[in-house]
Amino acid sequence: MLNNITMGQYYPVDSKVHRLDPRVKLILTIVFIVAVFLAKTFVGYAILFLFIYGTARLANVPFKMLLRGLKPLRLILILTFLLNLFFTSGETVWVEFWIIRITKEGFLQALYYSIRLAFLVIGTSLLTLTTSPVSLSDAIEILLSPLKKIHFPAHELAMMMTIALRFIPTLLEETDKIMKAQMARGADFESGNLVKRAKAMVPLLVPLFVSAFRRAGDLAMAMESRCYHGGEGRTRLRVLKLTRNDGIACLVMAGLLALIILEGILL
């Protein structure tokens, strides 16, 4: 559907995982997060790793793509590891030097926390890599729709996401155009220190904002003239249907959760 543009992280290939119902994938991701928190030993983490690896293979997503998701988080990962390493109290002291005290318990806990964090990120990127943003916003709308009873704007939220996705390329194009226009007038976006560069962005951002507001006004009028009146009484072109594979996916996840819980009890 969105083959010709790269938006978000979506990795556009066809696979059994890609074809799963986005609602199911979203819920299973949440279950997976719970499983990650329940796992307490290295056996548990090994099971989770095998699951991630297997799913990635099934989804035709290269494992490298998953690891790439960790890159922006490496600082937090390292920090988590170091903080837990130094500040966890324990019995078995491995190294003691000046005010630094490294214990076996501290080391293990540092390792556990880092692994957990990494698994959380990898698990959720598995969702965003295999689900297009449009179907993800569909899933969010449907899953949140019971909350409409307490006036939660589920439909409006999904509509906002759709419109945002629709206008990202348009606004990018416009940014490029304005940037070139300002450069032709002698603007310099590339040199100088941080403050200077931030100041140089002003002549870019002001016209962009003005135009975005004008677009919003136009779009609102066009939507109204096409009978848009909120989510009430609206039908949908894209209807989500559960298939047998969705059932299988749920079973696999249930099995994983059971294994993790069992591991917690037995080991």
Add this chain to the structure above:
Amino acid sequence: MKSDTRIRLTDVTYTYEEGAAPAVSKVSAEIEPGEFVAVLGHNGSGKSTMAKLLNALYMPTEGTVLVCGYDTKNEEYVWEIRQRAGMIFQNPDNQIVTTVVKEDVAFGLENLGVPTDEMIPRIESALQAVRMSKYADSAPHMLSGGQKQRVAIAGILAMEPSVIIADEATAMLDPSGRKEVLETMRRLNRQKAITVIWITHFMEEAAQADRVLVITDGEIRLSGKPAEVFDQVDAMREMHLDVPHMTALAGELRAAGMPLKKGVLTVEELAEEVERLCPLKQST
């Protein structure tokens, strides 16, 4: 319910702010079913305001606008009116809502609550009517301006309107895009008997309509067949509106004493007239 597909404006006045000069003042007009009417005027002449009055986006300050028998002032009928009188806007980018062409065509149908099974054939035939079936699964931002406008037309067409109002739909397009959009609308007008209200400032486009309404300072000054309207060269010039080159040339020739008939719009027509008056000698 389709018995009355007429659009009728009676003494319509519209003022944006109290005390300001009216954008549209005391306009009365009637548009027959199946007509292709061009509304011609300068920037700020009130032609866009008039378009928005026809779609119940604006309510007249005074007077009444009847669209297909519904009064636009009656809020109950707003959706009926908007379904029957669809509107295409100027900026092709700012009227496409979703990230896939066929979903955008579906947008109006979703709003009307049309069941999904019924939607699919309606989308297909609408896309076919504007010759965009090939692009059903494309992303809108990959299309040209003319193609985007055709998608917008398809989005209206799927709602099965009896009137389409195009508010300067070609103003932001290149010449080839302009041609493809105007041709699409003319074809829909002929084949599906859809009434078209074509708001524009391009003379050549207005010349192709069944009837032209010339609007200046919120008033309809001239109305009639394109040939009749454009023949009033002086009146048009007074309103700072051009006439097609050939009509102007024919007017000059007539003033110089050549008895050309009235209503010349194109090069071919003028050539024919000149030949009628001074036939080419057969060379022997």
